[in-house]
Amino acid sequence: MASLTPAEKYNIITRNLQEVLGKEQIESILAERDLNIYWGTAPTGKPHLGYFVAMTKIADFLQAGCHITILIADIHAFLDNMKAPMELVGKRAEYYTQLIKATLTSIGVPTDKLKFVLGSSYQLTAEYSLANLKLCSKTTERDAKKAGAEVVKQVDAPLLSGLIYPGMQALDEEFLGVDAQFGGVDQRKIFVFAEKMLPAIGYKKRSHLMNVMVPGLAGPKMSSSVADSKIDLLEAPEDVKRKLSKAFCEEGNITENGVLSFVKTVLFPLGSMNGKSPSFSILRSEKFGGDVTYTVYEDLENDFRDKKVHPGDLKKAVTDAVNNLLGPIRKWFDNDELRQLTEDAYPTPKPEVKAKPVKSNKPAANASLTVDVSRLDIRVARILEAKVHEANPNSYISTVDCGNGDVRTVVSGLAKYIPLAEMQNRLVCAVCNLKPGKFQGVLSSAMLLAGSSPDDSIVELLQPPAGLEAGDLIEFEGFAQADRSSPEKLNPKHLIFEKVSEEFKVSPEGLAQYKDLQFSTKNGPVGLKSLKEGRIR
Numbered sequence: 203m204a205s206l207t208p209a210e211k212y213n214i215i216t217r218n219l220q221e222v223l224g225k226e227q228i229e230s231i232l233a234e235r236d237l238n239i240y241w242g243t244a245p246t247g248k249p250h251l252g253y254f255v256a257m258t259k260i261a262d263f264l265q266a267g268c269h270i271t272i273l274i275a276d277i278h279a280f281l282d283n284m285k286a287p288m289e290l291v292g293k294r295a296e297y298y299t300q301l302i303k304a305t306l307t308s309i310g311v312p313t314d315k316l317k318f319v320l321g322s323s324y325q326l327t328a329e330y331s332l333a334n335l336k337l338c339s340k341t342t343e344r345d346a347k348k349a350g351a352e353v354v355k356q357v358d359a360p361l362l363s364g365l366i367y368p369g370m371q372a373l374d375e376e377f378l379g380v381d382a383q384f385g386g387v388d389q390r391k392i393f394v395f396a397e398k399m400l401p402a403i404g405y406k407k408r409s410h411l412m413n414v415m416v417p418g419l420a421g422p423k424m425s426s427s428v429a430d431s432k433i434d435l436l437e438a439p440e441d442v443k444r445k446l447s448k449a450f451c452e453e454g455n456i457t458e459n460g461v462l463s464f465v466k467t468v469l470f471p472l473g474s475m476n477g478k479s480p481s482f483s484i485l486r487s488e489k490f491g492g493d494v495t496y497t498v499y500e501d502l503e504n505d506f507r508d509k510k511v512h513p514g515d516l517k518k519a520v521t522d523a524v525n526n527l528l529g530p531i532r533k534w535f536d537n538d539e540l541r542q543l544t545e546d547a548y549p550t551p552k553p554e555v556k557a558k559p560v561k562s563n564k565p566a567a568n569a570s571l572t573v574d575v576s577r578l579d580i581r582v583a584r585i586l587e588a589k590v591h592e593a594n595p596n597s598y599i600s601t602v603d604c605g606n607g608d609v610r611t612v613v614s615g616l617a618k619y620i621p622l623a624e625m626q627n628r629l630v631c632a633v634c635n636l637k638p639g640k641f642q643g644v645l646s647s648a649m650l651l652a653g654s655s656p657d658d659s660i661v662e663l664l665q666p667p668a669g670l671e672a673g674d675l676i677e678f679e680g681f682a683q684a685d686r687s688s689p690e691k692l693n694p695k696h697l698i699f700e701k702v703s704e705e706f707k708v709s710p711e712g713l714a715q716y717k718d719l720q721f722s723t724k725n726g727p728v729g730l731k732s733l734k735e736g737r738i739r
């Protein structure tokens with residue numbers, strides 16, 4: 203490598219980043235020597251495609267002559283609400299190490315120059331423990347909590363371990379002997395905390411480099427709860443295809459588009475690695491405009507906005523690009539040893555032993571004869587994408603996530619009443635135990651509940667309170683819901699839904715009710731956008 207000037211090194215180190223804290227410090231070090239930098243990752247869930255963003259930066263750091271440490275933060279993995287159970291964390295650390303090496307190798311980064319360090323290899327020493335306790339004695343509970351807010355899982359009864367987490371991440375900078383720490387902008391609060399707290403116990407303040415976050419495929423925000431919003435680095439080609447085909451990518455919509463964001467944050471930066479010029483091609487038949495190659499992301503975005511690039515063609519191109527990227531990683535893992543490691547790190551869940559039916563506290567009457575709301579499995583669900591039914595412009599066909607990876611197709615006659623834009627990526631209430639039925643040729647496997655005004659001029663979907671996830675339950679006080687894990691499928695001939703829904707209504711306050719009971723969720727009652735008084739079907 204021809205020698206680079208400090209300014210050139212600085213530019214390579216910081217390109218494509220979202221934010222840099224401590225620019226002057228980095229520059230003054232580069233004027234004298236190469237930078238020591240580390241990136242830490244806690245071996246929790248299976249790494250997804252977003253990891254490529256960090257990997258391209260590691261390639262940049264290497265190109266700029268940095269000394270790089272990759273910290274496999276095994277202790278952090280269980281400090282964070284046991285995201286990795288104690289008995290699995292060792293295997294997960296091995297799995298992460300292998301996967302990161304495979305991923306780096308797949309994009310042409312030599313891994314022999316990187317130092318891999320396991321957190322537990324130095325975080326259990328007396329020296330580290332003492333430093334940790336010193337830091338604890340200077341940190342308020344409030345500051346520790348704030349620092350971890352975007353990284354540590356937030357729960358109702360926070361554990362002490364989650365409060366120690368940010369401080370230990372700060373200490374790692376000292377104990378790994380680095381000048382700078384690199385991570386996603388989600389780490390920002392921890393980084394700022396580290397800058398404040400290391401000097402408070404007599405250590406040097408470090409610089410911080412932050413990359414952009416990759417949004418999920420399903421919608422504007424990355425959410426592990428939205429089934430299929432993430433693609434695993436070892437995902438099979440057909441699953442990549444399936445997930446991308448379901449991804450939210452509306453024609454002309456460039457603001458909420460996980461697929462475009464992925465091209466922007468991953469594929470383009472990857473293309474420009476090692477001084478290459480990026481290019482991203484969309485192959486399509488002449489009839490649809492022929493092949494196009496983009497060398498600048500913004501050109502693609504403009505064409506998509508102007509509807510010159512169709513979502514289907516974009517998805518196809520991204521699917522191919524992703525499968526090309528993942529090919530070498532799959533190959534790396536395609537041997538008995540790593541297959542076994544994968545199984546040890548993420549054991550396939552054993553089929554649950556069916557618990558004996560718990561006696562319900564309801565009268566012993568034959569449960570299947572009672573016709574009330576307990577017969578319905580009503581859940582919070584998320585519409586991932588909706589489109590107009592080709593055969594019937596009054597209907598929408600939606601892909602609906604009903605929780606736990608249960609994604610269904612639903613036909614609903616709402617197109618006259620609800621704009622298509624309001625049908626995208628939103629929470630709804632879905633009845634999930636109706637027998638699937640064909641509507642205008644399409645099999646529909648759930649029903650979206652909507653309220654309507656007495657004259658039917660206004661129809662609105664039921665709107666669960668914010669913060670819920672697909673699969674969360676709708677409950678009615680005093681009615682034990684049918685077994686939600688394997689609810690009875692209602693036979694349409696028995697008209698159970700029809701009979702029960704006669705008792706549904708929209709209250710004068712605009713709340714959804716069964717008799718006088720709210721549709722309750724753990725975040726409060728279900729309401730409607732504007733409708734007050736009406737029916738629900």
Ligand SMILES: N[C@@H](Cc1ccc(O)cc1)C(=O)O
Nearest residue numbers: 242243244275278353371374
């Ligand atoms: N906080 C990082 C993991 C990490 C842990 C310890 C560190 O020192 C650095 C990074 C994450 O969210 O994945």
